[in-house]
Amino acid sequence: MKLFLDTANVDQVAEIASWGILDGVTTNPSLVAKEGKDSSSNSLQAFKETVLKMCELVPCVSAQVTETEFEGMKKQADEYSSWHKHVVVKVPMTVEGLKTISYCKGKGIKTNCTLVFSANQALLAAKAGATIISPFIGRLDDAGQDGMGLIAEIMTIWDNYDFDTEVLVASTRNPRHIVEAGEVGAHICTIPYGLFIKLPKHQLTDIGLKKFQDDWNKVKS
Ligand code: E4P
Numbered sequence: 001m002k003l004f005l006d007t008a009n010v011d012q013v014a015e016i017a018s019w020g021i022l023d024g025v026t027t028n029p030s031l032v033a034k035e036g037k038d039s040s041s042n043s044l045q046a047f048k049e050t051v052l053k054m055c056e057l058v059p060c061v062s063a064q065v066t067e068t069e070f071e072g073m074k075k076q077a078d079e080y081s082s083w084h085k086h087v088v089v090k091v092p093m094t095v096e097g098l099k100t101i102s103y104c105k106g107k108g109i110k111t112n113c114t115l116v117f118s119a120n121q122a123l124l125a126a127k128a129g130a131t132i133i134s135p136f137i138g139r140l141d142d143a144g145q146d147g148m149g150l151i152a153e154i155m156t157i158w159d160n161y162d163f164d165t166e167v168l169v170a171s172t173r174n175p176r177h178i179v180e181a182g183e184v185g186a187h188i189c190t191i192p193y194g195l196f197i198k199l200p201k202h203q204l205t206d207i208g209l210k211k212f213q214d215d216w217n218k219v220k221s
Contacts, residue, residue: 001182004060004168004190008032010053012193017057019200024060026134026170026190027051028090028114048083055086062112062132064090065100073100081109088112088131093121098128105129112168122154126165132188138171148177152184175199 002023005016008031016022032047047063054061061084065076077089077100088110091097097113104111105128112132113125117140125133135154137147154167166187172178175198181189191199 001186002060002166002188003178003196004062004188005196006031006170006172006190006192008035008050009193010050010057013054013057016193016196022058023188024058024062024088024190025054026062026090026112026168027054028062028064029066051080051087052084055084059086060088061086062088062090062114064114065092068092068094068096070096070099070103073097074103077104077109077111078107081107090114090134091130093117093125098124101125101128101130114170117150119150119153119157122167123157126158126163130165132166132168134168134170134190136171137169137177138173140171141173147171148180148184151181151186155184155186 003021004024004026005013005022006026007013008027013025051061051063063080065073067073067076073091073096080087080089089104090112091100091114093113093115101111101113110131112134113130114134116122116125116133116135122133122135135150137151140147140150151167151169158167168188168190169177169181169186170190172189172191172195174195178189178191
């Protein structure tokens with residue numbers, strides 16, 4: 001399973017990439033706004049610089065279009081994809097988004113269909129030619145629905161057909177989400193920084209390491 005970092009912060013990408021296990025990054029307009037990059041008059045340039053820095057660190061960086069009509073999304077897809085070969089254009093799951101995904105497929109532009117909340121949306125995005133689809137499991141859980149159940153449903157459909165589209169588990173909230181995504185065979189998980197840094201930790205690892213060091217110090221003295 002590929003692991004992506006869900007952030008618009010380049011320092012966080014550099015830190016997790018240094019572990020040698022990071023396969024990509026997902027950004028979205030809210031994450032960009034959190035980093036304060038959308039307030040300047042030159043926000044597109046700032047966003048481009050951020051994306052380019054990330055592209056030097058990982059092989060797959062999702063950059064989301066902000067237009068909502070086909071013509072606008074198409075232009076943004078052409079522009080973002082011209083920045084770097086590691087850019088994947090993130091497109092929302094709407095009818096206009098499907099048209100954009102289909103256009104990108106025809107031009108060899110990689111896409112990540114975002115804001116997927118149902119198996120039918122997943123199916124349509126795959127048929128349009130999305131490289132990746134992103135079902136948001138945490139937001140479904142927040143709404144009292146079964147986020148991981150949706151991933152399992154989508155993986156069952158994928159088992160029946162020959163889609164190249166990778167299923168990315170988005171909106172992850174806790175370490176069990178990553179384990180369960182692996183259990184149902186999802187291709188990718190995107191993980192926020194605060195959750196990512198918890199993954200290597202275990203209390204028994206810390207206790208065990210301390211004991212090894214204490215015992216070794218006794219041998220040395
Ligand atoms: C995925 O690409 C999205 O950026 C992200 O996972 C959304 O997560 P959230 O629901 O925590 O905002």
